[in-house]
Amino acid sequence: MEPLFDCWQDGITVARIPTKKRVAVAGQIESGGRSCMETALETVGIDEGSETLVVVVADRKEQGMSGCTMEEALVRYDATVTLKGDVPNRIRVRHRSEEAGDDRYSLDETVVFEEGTSDRRTKSVPC
Numbered sequence: 001m002e003p004l005f006d007c008w009q010d011g012i013t014v015a016r017i018p019t020k021k022r023v024a025v026a027g028q029i030e031s032g033g034r035s036c037m038e039t040a041l042e043t044v045g046i047d048e049g050s051e052t053l054v055v056v057v058a059d060r061k062e063q064g065m066s067g068c069t070m071e072e073a074l075v076r077y078d079a080t081v082t083l084k085g086d087v088p089n090r091i092r093v094r095h096r097s098e099e100a101g102d103d104r105y106s107l108d109e110t111v112v113f114e115e116g117t118s119d120r121r122t123k124s125v126p127c
Contacts, residue, residue, distance in 0.1 A: 003074045004028045009127040010095050010107035017120045018087040023053055024080045029095045030106060031059045031075045036068035039075040042096065052090040052110065055079065060098040089113045093125075 004026055005011040012027035031037055042058035057077060061068070095107040109125045 002076070004076050005126050007127040008074065011125060011127040012093050012107065012109060012111075013122060013124040014091050014093065014111045015120060015122040016087055016089070016091065016113045019120075021083045021085075021087055022080055023055075023083070023087060023091055024078070025055055025091070025093055026076070026078045027057065027093065027095070027107075028074045028076045029057055029059055029097075030072065031097070032070055032072045034069075034071050034073050036062055037098075038062045039077060041077075041079050044079075044081055046088065047092070050090060051088050052092050053081065053083075053088050054092045054094070055081065056094045056096055058096045058098065089115055 005028060010029050012025060015024040029039055031039060037059055039059045042056040044055050047054055090110055090112050092110040094105045096105055111123045111125065113121050
């Protein structure tokens with residue numbers, strides 16, 4: 001799959017679709033050691049205090065893999081979240097790399113949509 005943006009770093013596009021109770025995230029994450037790494041949707045949840053949907057995409061070692069080569073790649077992903085309740089106006093997307101350490105994020109962006117929009121809205125955070 002081709003990179004989402006014409007640059008060599010993390011970036012995202014977030015679409016808020018309240019009529020279908022959905023949020024769609026398309027992104028690209030920098031990844032090293034592709035011979036033993038996998039990129040996966042790690043967690044999705046609502047931060048009740050800030051009324052923010054939080055999506056974490058992680059680049060992590062595949063279980064059972066020991067020796068890795070260090071080829072780097074941009075990995076493109078698409079994720080769609082369907083909610084039971086209303087779609088929040090704030091969506092936070094985080095990219096976490098196991099190579100950088102568990103508490104470090106290569107991308108940590110909160111996309112805020114206008115209050116009360118009822119149709120599809122898309123915003124990008126390009127690199």
